[in-house]
Amino acid sequence: MELFIDKMSESAAKDILSWRYDPPYDFYNNEQTPEAISEMLAESYFSVFDDNKKLVGFFCVGSSGQVPNEFYTYSQGLIDIGLGMRPEFTGQGKGTLFFTAVLSQIDKMFGKSSKRLTVAKFNDRAIRLYERSGFSREAEFVKGNTAFIVMIN
Template sequence: MNYKLRRVTNEDVEDFLTWKYGGIYSFFDNDFSQGKIDYVKSFPNDNNVFSVYSDKNELVGNCAIYLSDKVTFSVQLRPSLTSKGLGKEFLTSILNFIKERYNLKTIGLSVLKFNERAIRLYKSLDFKVTNEFIGKTVKGEMEFLAMEKEL
């Protein structure tokens, strides 16, 4: 499948706000807290947040780029598409887009330590663990891994 990234629309946001992951992954539901809802609603105003569409023009995910001394990113895949073997191609498309648009040599991310399926995906794409830390979340302090990859 070929994925395309484009600016987030208000219609995309309305769709994102319905995404529910279930089980331990319900932590990532987009309506989990008012803070999360407000964050998702801000996407159309951020030039570094993108919707991800399939080659059939279906909204399948989103990606946010955070520009600071180390450039990092976050992604979401539509809940109904998780655990179907799509992650590697989905993430590779996003990484290629980021590399071209931002002209980067490396990219980083932070992942909750309990999110083993995401960690497996990142490692399969040559992300390396660079640090472990405790970070603040809407559920209190939690354990994270910092990971980085050469582009």
């Protein structure tokens, strides 16, 4: 399967905001509000499609990839990444292809630079993928009832 990346469209944003994950990943469920759609249409969001033009995921860069909190300060000089895969594609071994495509696109956009991502600590599948891709744990913080890990490469 080959993946293609495009700027976020309104239809893709609405699709993504309607995705529903099973527990405990339901933490990543969103609501389809005008504000959420507007945020996803910002310059920093991108859609990822398969060769059948099916939306398989998305990613964002910059402050959109950060988790606002009172404990960890996001320093400058790193490219922050946020991402998500369509629920029916998760847990099937497709994460490596997806994440590799995202990292490759970010390198095309910004050149080879260090990247940072923030992931919920319970998300063991994603953490294993990120570690296999060369990311290491830099810090942890708690926001609300959720612990997060900040990882860099």
